[in-house]
Amino acid sequence: MKPALLFILCILPSFLFAQQSDMVVLKKKNNRTVETFFAGKQVQFVYADGQWMKGVIRYIARDSVFLNFFDIRPMPTGYGTFSIDTIAVLPFALHYRDMVAFPRRKDSWRFIKNGTLFKIGGAGYILLNVINGEYLNEPITDSRNLRSLGIAAGVFGAGFLMGRLHKPLLEVGKKYKLHYVSLTR
Secondary structure, X not given: OHHHHHHHHHHHHHHHOOOOOOEEEEEEOOOOEEEEEOOOOEEEEEEOOOOEEEEEEEEEXXXXXXXXXXXXXXXXXXXXXXXEEEEEEEEXXXXXXXXXXXXXXXXXXXXXXXXXXXXXXXXHHHHHHHHHHHHOOOOOOOHHHHHHHHHHHHHHHHHHHHHHHOOOEEEEOOOEXXXXXXXXX
């Protein structure tokens, strides 16, 4: 009984004094947390020079984020096929303010929000109407037909406008801010 108790008392302090790395928090203008980045989390972002980066956060300390990038490539096998293999693990360090944009995580119904469905529907109806008009020898300039083509062109235009207004990235700046949270002493 005493050796087991001594063992537990010797091991317990090592769990109590475990050091955690710092965090970086992406917040909205109203101070609402959008995403939290910590050690062990996979992250994808736009670097300050405009390059997309994706990796696993190894450690965050003193305003720096240390990442591991995995170089994964298809490698040929002896059977003439390819197998996906990790070639190298590349460490990389950057200042947390060099992360300038993040993809939206919960961008549901993206194909409607960015207008793709409206553009496909409008263009498809116009194309089908023109092809059917030629096949059936009906004039395209008929008043009923022009009204239908105008509605289809309006749907296509609405889709184009929605595509211009849709923002798939959370850009750090006016609306979103990155905050460094120090958890170490």
